[in-house]
Amino acid sequence: AKEFPELQFSLNGGLQSIEQMKEILNENAELAGCMIGRLAYNDPWVMGQIDKEFYGRPALDLSKREVVLKYAEYIDKEPSVCNSVAVKPLSFFFAGEKNSSVYRRFLGDNVREEKYKGDPKLLIEDALELFAMCNPIAVNRTHDCMLGTIS
Numbered sequence: 001a002k003e004f005p006e007l008q009f010s011l012n013g014g015l016q017s018i019e020q021m022k023e024i025l026n027e028n029a030e031l032a033g034c035m036i037g038r039l040a041y042n043d044p045w046v047m048g049q050i051d052k053e054f055y056g057r058p059a060l061d062l063s064k065r066e067v068v069l070k071y072a073e074y075i076d077k078e079p080s081v082c083n084s085v086a087v088k089p090l091s092f093f094f095a096g097e098k099n100s101s102v103y104r105r106f107l108g109d110n111v112r113e114e115k116y117k118g119d120p121k122l123l124i125e126d127a128l129e130l131f132a133m134c135n136p137i138a139v140n141r142t143h144d145c146m147l148g149t150i151s
Contacts, residue, residue: 001030008032015039018046018053044093048143059143068093068128068139076121083111086120087127094131097138103131 001009011034015021021034040047045064051057062070068090075086087107094100106127110116116123132139 001028005030010034013038018049022053042092043095044089045095045143052143061142063140063142064093065128065132065139068124072121072124072128075124079118081120083116083118083120083123087111087124090124090127094135094138097135097141099131099134100138102134103127106130 001007009030010032011024011028013035015024015034015036016039021036024034025031036046036050045067048059048062048067052059071090075081078086091104091107094103107123110123110126113123116126128139
């Protein structure tokens, strides 16, 4: 990047956390940015912290439950999306939370069940409610809670 200052360079992946992103970008001021595809896939909740951490914007004041339900509403308006495609972005949404495998397993085990055929919203809602019984703290977590403040 230093040899070609007229070009913009971005780091292409491999980052595991926001802290690592900050460190790399601070140490390499010539980088225009970084891509976080795998991080976003493995921990979608981290996306809600990006604006706050890098641009000083407030994080959305939504719980994990609210985010999942908003996604379910959105996907309900896309009738051509099959269940397996619809739930894929949510597979790791509760990654790192106690009993998250209950949520992930319910989505995976029921994606082709007749009850949910053509109704990914119901599948998502049922998975969320089952997980809420196992870990009510996780579904009600907000970004402020993640960052050590009370919301």
